[in-house]
Amino acid sequence: MEDEIEECVRKKIQWAKLPANVKKLLGDSSKEYERYIFEFSIKNQLRYRGSLVRTVQKDERKYYETLVHSSIQRLMLYPYHLADMIVKGLRITPFIYYVEVVALLIELEKSYDTMPNFTAADCLRLLGIGRNEYLELVAKSRSLGRRGRSKAIRALLPRVPLNIPMQPWWRIELGYVLEADVKPLGDQERGLIDLLIDRGSQTAGTLDYNVVKTLYRRGLIYLDVPITAEDRVSVPPLKGFVMNRVAGDYFETLLYKVFVSIDEHTTVAELAAVLQVECGLVKQAVSLYCRLGFAQHLQPPRVPNPHASWRTALTQPLHTQYSQISPLTFNPNMEEEVLQMEPVLMKEPSTSKQNYQDMNDASSNSGVKRVALLFDSTLAAYLMMGNLSPDLKTHAVTLFEVGKICDESLDSLLMELDKVAGDPEIEGEAARYLAAAACLRRTLRILRPRLRPLDLLRCEALHALGAPQRSRLLQHKYRLAVSTAPLCREARAGLAAGSLPHIGPAPPETSTPWMRLYLYHVAGYGPPTLLLKKGTVVRSVPRLLLGFSRLVVAWWGAESALDGAGGAPGALPAAAALQAANSALRRGPVLLQAVGVRQPAKLKHVVFPPEADKSPETSALWARHAGLRRLASRLRLSRSVGYVTLADIGVKLLICARPPPTVQLVAPRKMKDVCGMAKPISEVSISSTESGDKSDDKRLQSPIESHFAVTPSTDSKTSSPANGFTTVEGGQLLREELDNLGIGDSRSKESLPTSDDLVPIHSSSTSVEDLKDKSKDWRSKESLSDDTPTKDFAKVSSIEDLKNKEFDFEKDKQLSDLLSPAEESISMFTQLSDKLTEMAEGDSGVDTAHTDDEACKPEKWTILDLQFGIPLFDEVLCEKICNCLADRIAEPELLDKIKEDNEFLCSDVLKFVSQCQYYPGEDMGIVKRGTLVPLPRKNLAFENGRISEWSGK
Numbered sequence: 001m002e003d004e005i006e007e008c009v010r011k012k013i014q015w016a017k018l019p020a021n022v023k024k025l026l027g028d029s030s031k032e033y034e035r036y037i038f039e040f041s042i043k044n045q046l047r048y049r050g051s052l053v054r055t056v057q058k059d060e061r062k063y064y065e066t067l068v069h070s071s072i073q074r075l076m077l078y079p080y081h082l083a084d085m086i087v088k089g090l091r092i093t094p095f096i097y098y099v100e101v102v103a104l105l106i107e108l109e110k111s112y113d114t115m116p117n118f119t120a121a122d123c124l125r126l127l128g129i130g131r132n133e134y135l136e137l138v139a140k141s142r143s144l145g146r147r148g149r150s151k152a153i154r155a156l157l158p159r160v161p162l163n164i165p166m167q168p169w170w171r172i173e174l175g176y177v178l179e180a181d182v183k184p185l186g187d188q189e190r191g192l193i194d195l196l197i198d199r200g201s202q203t204a205g206t207l208d209y210n211v212v213k214t215l216y217r218r219g220l221i222y223l224d225v226p227i228t229a230e231d232r233v234s235v236p237p238l239k240g241f242v243m244n245r246v247a248g249d250y251f252e253t254l255l256y257k258v259f260v261s262i263d264e265h266t267t268v269a270e271l272a273a274v275l276q277v278e279c280g281l282v283k284q285a286v287s288l289y290c291r292l293g294f295a296q297h298l299q300p301p302r303v304p305n306p307h308a309s310w311r312t313a314l315t316q317p318l319h320t321q322y323s324q325i326s327p328l329t330f331n332p333n334m335e336e337e338v339l340q341m342e343p344v345l346m347k348e349p350s351t352s353k354q355n356y357q358d359m360n361d362a363s364s365n366s367g368v369k370r371v372a373l374l375f376d377s378t379l380a381a382y383l384m385m386g387n388l389s390p391d392l393k394t395h396a397v398t399l400f401e402v403g404k405i406c407d408e409s410l411d412s413l414l415m416e417l418d419k420v421a422g423d424p425e426i427e428g429e430a431a432r433y434l435a436a437a438a439c440l441r442r443t444l445r446i447l448r449p450r451l452r453p454l455d456l457l458r459c460e461a462l463h464a465l466g467a468p469q470r471s472r473l474l475q476h477k478y479r480l481a482v483s484t485a486p487l488c489r490e491a492r493a494g495l496a497a498g499s500l501p502h503i504g505p506a507p508p509e510t511s512t513p514w515m516r517l518y519l520y521h522v523a524g525y526g527p528p529t530l531l532l533k534k535g536t537v538v539r540s541v542p543r544l545l546l547g548f549s550r551l552v553v554a555w556w557g558a559e560s561a562l563d564g565a566g567g568a569p570g571a572l573p574a575a576a577a578l579q580a581a582n583s584a585l586r587r588g589p590v591l592l593q594a595v596g597v598r599q600p601a602k603l604k605h606v607v608f609p610p611e612a613d614k615s616p617e618t619s620a621l622w623a624r625h626a627g628l629r630r631l632a633s634r635l636r637l638s639r640s641v642g643y644v645t646l647a648d649i650g651v652k653l654l655i656c657a658r659p660p661p662t663v664q665l666v667a668p669r670k671m672k673d674v675c676g677m678a679k680p681i682s683e684v685s686i687s688s689t690e691s692g693d694k695s696d697d698k699r700l701q702s703p704i705e706s707h708f709a710v711t712p713s714t715d716s717k718t719s720s721p722a723n724g725f726t727t728v729e730g731g732q733l734l735r736e737e738l739d740n741l742g743i744g745d746s747r748s749k750e751s752l753p754t755s756d757d758l759v760p761i762h763s764s765s766t767s768v769e770d771l772k773d774k775s776k777d778w779r780s781k782e783s784l785s786d787d788t789p790t791k792d793f794a795k796v797s798s799i800e801d802l803k804n805k806e807f808d809f810e811k812d813k814q815l816s817d818l819l820s821p822a823e824e825s826i827s828m829f830t831q832l833s834d835k836l837t838e839m840a841e842g843d844s845g846v847d848t849a850h851t852d853d854e855a856c857k858p859e860k861w862t863i864l865d866l867q868f869g870i871p872l873f874d875e876v877l878c879e880k881i882c883n884c885l886a887d888r889i890a891e892p893e894l895l896d897k898i899k900e901d902n903e904f905l906c907s908d909v910l911k912f913v914s915q916c917q918y919y920p921g922e923d924m925g926i927v928k929r930g931t932l933v934p935l936p937r938k939n940l941a942f943e944n945g946r947i948s949e950w951s952g953k
Helices: 002-010 020-025 030-043 060-073 080-090 094-108 117-127 131-141 149-156 187-199 209-217 250-261 268-275 279-292 308-312 319-323 349-363 377-385 390-401 407-421 429-451 459-463 467-477 493-497 513-523 574-585 616-624 626-634 671-675 728-739 768-774 809-817 821-825 828-834 836-841 875-889 893-917
Strands: 171-174 221-224 370-375 454-458 478-485 529-532 550-555 571-573 590-596 602-608 642-648 862-868 940-943 946-949
Touching: 002 020, 002 030, 030 060, 060 080, 060 094, 080 171, 080 221, 080 279, 094 117, 094 131, 094 149, 117 250, 117 279, 131 149, 171 187, 187 209, 209 221, 209 308, 250 268, 250 279, 250 459, 250 467, 268 279, 268 467, 370 429, 370 459, 370 493, 377 390, 377 429, 390 407, 390 454, 407 429, 407 454, 429 454, 429 478, 429 875, 454 459, 459 467, 459 493, 467 478, 478 493, 478 862, 513 529, 513 590, 513 626, 513 862, 513 893, 513 940, 513 946, 550 574, 571 574, 574 590, 602 616, 602 875, 616 626, 626 862, 642 875, 875 893
Parallel strands: 370 454, 370 478
Antiparallel strands: 171 221, 529 590, 529 940, 550 571, 550 590, 602 642, 642 862, 940 946
């Protein structure tokens, strides 16, 4: 709604010519449209003349007063593009403006972090008030009385601006000058004012620097930084930038978009075309960069006959001096060292010519498309938090705020990385940050010589551009995107790379628990895992997680960390894990995994493609491990780079012989349809006179909430252990006993219960082998083995199904959900060695005529995760992958295959998510991919190679 109205205001469409739909949005009220025009113009700091606001507000002076007051209240940047009206008309210079901003914050006792980033940086440049100085001023203001507090606060603030850096190509404009302002001036100052009155603005380099500085600090002149459409600028590492907060106003948003898009080979006009923004707005943004010292003009306008005083002029800021507050009074006789920073000599003309020549040489290669190395905010945060070196922190701020470091600036970054990478004194938590710096250094050293020019791009900054602008930027400048790993969920590297060939995570689901389930489904192998939807309550340790003392809880919004060493990250004791899971389930879905029997799992990282690591151990693992081979085949890992994380969880798990090609969830059936009406125990009995076998005189247990009790309430020789755990010897003995309790063919029909009764789960009247023999011909894909412990055990057929030898398929298929006491009571650890053949036969969707003995062998190393891209936590691992990547990229035909592989992976993961959301036959279609990954609609469980819906047990 607002976008349509804003577009009409920008196009200066009068009320009479507004489209009918826009009028309807405004309630057919012209007054509402006028109100919207005025608010939009103030919010976006539009110039009065030439905009639609002049038809609404007739008083131009009052409009600018309102604009300035509103901008101060919003803590916005000084509107330098309106300086000719605000300085000359209202006599409000940038210095006066920021004094009001700081005074407002002190009066309200707001935190310094309340000030937006660019506003704080400009305040620091003009007033010299940083974070520490602001805290001192707030402390002094609290001792002031209430009466006259506002005036007293302003008395604490500086009265003159700092001696700011000036460039000789800037323009000098005359401000608001009164006769009283001219009287204390000297002859040179008066002569310059007369010159500006007679001839208009002048180039600063042609005037006496000392006179210009004096008039500027008195507020009688102001500076203009001219930028044309053909200008090019470079953005060096940021110095003097203040990291507070993002306000989100129109100009700040544009500043960040220009930051990540600009480079020294792109003109202002080309940048405006890429961003689809008015060229005038881009000029304003670039002009502010040059004013604040965040950008350097590569070919500044030539200054004819420069004045000799500019040879010792302050042209570059010394940000270490900015922490000092300027004096509260202006004394022209005071020593310059007190009022200003040390001067920086201008470059000699020969040096400038050399710079121009270097720039021209670089621009000759501007047509070569670049390679984008994508990273996320975690890397920038690690380089900042580590305090590894001040200069490295400057580059980290650039990586975070600008969102990019171009190839031309990577030499200085590599110099700082070289300094800290070999520091042996860094220990503790800082060593974690040092590892990220060392891996980044190794990556740039290997890739840059072969893939030059190479730019570092932050994924979140690319997303801030918007899809159309991001697509135009990438197509215009880049030919390939390579991602680091792991990436946080906000990175969405696949979307950030757009249509470029991308070596990294393709689908957005890679940073969510969906990807882990997908990997386990493809490999037919993985740790017991639960994916629980929002609102689920776990009241006890689920069956498939019994026996594990360490569990991992990963909520939907969890961020990946650049730390792959040590044990499984986030492993908690079972009790603490359940408490954390229930707490997180109130806010979103949770992934619950078993990662240790007695202690957290040990991790091992295996690089791919397999040939990237020539060590015999890794080669043997790829050849032996059936799960890894399936991943390599299905995900086409031979044409990509990354690593697989394996975990030793303390117990060997079986690899599914033939994992099902698709996920088929079984719709739950009502208890009445499955079991009939359950009767009380007193009414359900088997008379000893009706049976010739005394062992049949047993009472049946009624199903309660579709769940048979694990520990029977009656004593029975066939009862399960009370604690749910068994030993290998006990399991073997139980199986032998059950095999000896077969039902003879000579049993009379009178010995069978009536049709109203239920099948006795803990009765000895039926053995496992009998059930297998009777159901052999009609057995469905549902297995009788313990491969699916999450099935509803109460879904059994009535006893009428067992009376006749000829089974009705529609009735007898319900027996497929039955689990015998032998299979239910034997724990997962005993089944591994005793039931390999039975599991292979009972695999859902598996052709039992074909068996893979090698695939059925238990594996010590469990597949835990897979990441595409270059790891930034292990330098050895990083070097192997970078070397392999540099060799592969030399093959041009590989880039097209990478795009095909990414498209296949995106569609395959999306199909998998769709299968996990709906039952077969349900009208689901394919889940559409958007900016948000779909949340799970059902509780899912992965165990023994298959994904099924978790029954809650």
